[in-house]
Amino acid sequence: MNELEKLQKQILKCRICKKTFGFEPNPIVFGNKNAKIMQLGQAPSKRANETNKFFDDQSGKRLKYEWYQITDEDFYNPNNFYILPMAHCFPGQDSNGHDKNPPKICYQKWGCQELELGNNKMYIVIGAKAAKQLFPHEKFEDLVFKDNTHNGKPVYVLPHPSPLNGRWLSKHPDFLKKRMPYIRKKVQEALNIK
Numbered sequence: 132m133n134e135l136e137k138l139q140k141q142i143l144k145c146r147i148c149k150k151t152f153g154f155e156p157n158p159i160v161f162g163n164k165n166a167k168i169m170q171l172g173q174a175p176s177k178r179a180n181e182t183n184k185f186f187d188d189q190s191g192k193r194l195k196y197e198w199y200q201i202t203d204e205d206f207y208n209p210n211n212f213y214i215l216p217m218a219h220c221f222p223g224q225d226s227n228g229h230d231k232n233p234p235k236i237c238y239q240k241w242g243c244q245e246l247e248l249g250n251n252k253m254y255i256v257i258g259a260k261a262a263k264q265l266f267p268h269e270k271f272e273d274l275v276f277k278d279n280t281h282n283g284k285p286v287y288v289l290p291h292p293s294p295l296n297g298r299w300l301s302k303h304p305d306f307l308k309k310r311m312p313y314i315r316k317k318v319q320e321a322l323n324i325k
């Protein structure tokens with residue numbers, strides 16, 4: 132068992148946030164050490180909490196089929212993607228029905244170790260909260276529109292594909308017009324998809 136697998140085993144047993152959540156945490160992990168892309172995101176959605184599957188919702192449809200333009204077979208291949216959320220458990224929802232923020236402790240305890248243990252060729256970072264972990268001093272908009280690096284590997288930053296994020300997308304039309312086609316090419320190249 133490699134270091135990343137050992138860590139995943141520990142994460143699956145973690146219940147640190149039980150008191151904060153007020154319900155039993157359900158940690159979800161996905162991917163293996165040799166995954167070509169490490170994808171950083173926020174936290175599992177309510178649906179992911181029920182299905183134990185990341186991005187099996189409206190955000191996922193947009194991300195997989197419109198932005199990456201890849202199949203579920205490619206996305207849910209643990210040799211292709213390592214999915215690293217800022218928190219491995221669904222954190223619950225507020226009174227407006229919005230998902231609560233991912234608890235910071237999860238990334239501090241687990242995520243920052245996972246980040247360094249993969250043999251991935253590149254990172255994709257989804258959303259401003261995840262981007263803040265890697266690039267605390269940079270503006271989110273700037274990160275989205277430029278090529279970044281971490282540990283000498285390329286990092287591409289995306290806005291969150293949630294249907295609730297339409298305002299950001301309409302304020303930044305160049306993301307879908309110019310930037311996403313460029314990032315899509317990088318993703319497909321990394322996965323050897325023609």
Ligand code: SF4
Pocket residue numbers: 142145146147148149156157158218219220234236237240
């Ligand atoms: S969110 Fe992270 S730290 Fe909290 S219980 Fe789940 S795995 Fe543990």
